[in-house]
Amino acid sequence: MEGRREWKGVAMMISNANASSSSSYLELTSRKSRFVSTLKQSFLALSLDLGGLLAGSIFLLFSNMFSVAPWLIMIYPSIISMRGVIGGFFSGRLSTALHLGTIRPTLLNNTRDFKILIFSVIILTVLSSI
Incomplete structure (x- = not known):
């Protein structure tokens, strides 16, 4: 046993x-x-982020222009920081809208608010690059 x-x-x-x-x-x-x-x-x-490499290459092509107009070097950091401002705007609005439920967490077939947000970010990016 x-x-x-x-x-x-x-x-x-x-x-x-x-x-x-x-x-x-x-x-x-x-x-x-x-x-x-x-x-x-x-x-x-x-x-x-290959777009960053493209931007750096374009910057390198125009680097001889800085000898003609040295003030362009002072503008460059503000142009680059504008990209961060637009990204912060987008992420803040996107996270708030997701939290409130005014947009859905999908890329396709989303709400009108999502389309407006994407369109405004594209417009701001284009305007800041001019």
Whole structure:
């Protein structure tokens, strides 16, 4: 009788070990899938910043113009900071609208408020680049 109890205890320990190893395996695979997902999103965000490389290349092409008009160097930081102001405006309005529920968290088939927000950001970006 006592031998059966010992074997039951051993069997329970083995089943507990199997359960914990399967849960750790699931945890490991979910971590791996989260890492891959985060890596894809980061790569997408960084690849969209190729516009910054284009702007720097254009700036380099016109760098000889600074010898003719050195005051242009003083304007450049304000032009660059305007990009941050527009981004701050967009993120603030977008997060507030999402919180209030006036727009949906989708790119397509969204509300009129979302379209107005996107249009205003595009107009501000174009106007600040002139």
